Amino acid sequence: FPSPGNGYIEGKELENFFQELESARKGVGVDSKNDNLGDKMKAFMHKYDRNADGKIEMAELAQILPTEENFLLCFRQHVGSSSEFMEAWRRYDTDRSGYIEANELKGFLSDLLKKANRPYEEPKLQEYTQTILRMFDMNGDGKLGLSEMSR
DSSP states (O other): OOOTTTOEEOHHHHHHHHHHHHHHHHHTTOOOTTSOHHHHHHHHHHHHOTTOSSSEEHHHHHTTSOHHHHHHHHHHHHSOSHHHHHHHHHHHOTTOSSEEEHHHHHHHHHHHHHHTTOOOOHHHHHHHHHHHHHHHOTTOSSEEEHHHHHO
């Protein structure tokens, strides 16, 4: 929903976000026909727009997203460019196999969480590792190739 590169959701983007959210809610049987979209947007902004600038920044959005989306957002914030991505790839592909295996991915995720100042416990780190593998390991080999990870 955010315009490419600006790092936040505002105005028409925010309205589109809420319309999509309402559509998804209706799709799973949550009836909200008596609710006013404008009122919902105001309540949402009051609750999540921490710096009260009238925009939902990526860091603010990360606080309300499910684990997978939150984690991907964190990744995008800390590995923004393709050169940063390739640098991270070389750093975490410790055996130089051309793949990021589960143990290397776990190290990457641990460092990413530390950099983002997000505390975690070992079981949660293992869960994150398995979630990322499930999401991106397209061929099911238990490791991420460059094309899978760049996706």
